[in-house]
Amino acid sequence: MKHTARMTTAARLGRWLGGVWGGCLRAERRTHRWLMAQGLPAGGARVLIWVIKxxxxxxxxxxxxxxxxxxxxxxxAARMAEQTPEGDDDFDLQFPASLDELRQTPGYDPNLYNDTSHEMYSEDD
Structure with a gap:
C-alpha cells in the first residue's frame, strides 16, 4: 500500500504566495509592454513603474x-480604564440623613427645602 503525503498548510500558503507574486510580475510586464506600445521609451516605462511601486x-x-x-x-486607553484609583473604596458623599442634620449645615435655607416648621421659613410667592 502506497502512502501519499499530504500538503501542509505552510506549503499551500507558499504556493499561493508564489502564484500571487507571479501574477504581479506578469501584470508588471504587461504594463511595461503597453507603455512601450504607447510610445514611452523602455527606460521611461521602467522608471514610471518604479515610481508607482x-x-x-x-x-x-x-x-x-x-x-x-x-x-x-x-x-x-484600556490600561487607563482598568486601573482603579488608590484610596478608600467605601467613599460616601455624606449627605445629611435627617432634617436636624440638614438644618445644621452651613448655608441652610428652609425655603429651598420647603421646611415649613423652621422659624426662618417665609411663604413668599
Missing part, C-alpha cells in the same frame, strides 16, 4: 503608521 509602498506605510498609532492609543 514606491507610491504604493508609501501609502501602505502611511496607513500602517496610523493603524499602529491607533492601536497604541486603544491599548493606553
Amino acid at each position: 514606491l507610491a504604493i509602498l508609501g501609502v501602505l506605510l502611511y496607513v500602517a503608521v496610523w493603524a499602529a498609532l491607533l492601536l497604541v492609543a486603544v491599548v493606553v
Whole structure:
C-alpha cells in the first residue's frame, strides 16, 4: 500500500504566495509592454513603474503608521480604564440623613427645602 503525503498548510500558503507574486510580475510586464506600445521609451516605462511601486509602498506605510498609532492609543486607553484609583473604596458623599442634620449645615435655607416648621421659613410667592 502506497502512502501519499499530504500538503501542509505552510506549503499551500507558499504556493499561493508564489502564484500571487507571479501574477504581479506578469501584470508588471504587461504594463511595461503597453507603455512601450504607447510610445514611452523602455527606460521611461521602467522608471514610471518604479515610481508607482514606491507610491504604493508609501501609502501602505502611511496607513500602517496610523493603524499602529491607533492601536497604541486603544491599548493606553484600556490600561487607563482598568486601573482603579488608590484610596478608600467605601467613599460616601455624606449627605445629611435627617432634617436636624440638614438644618445644621452651613448655608441652610428652609425655603429651598420647603421646611415649613423652621422659624426662618417665609411663604413668599
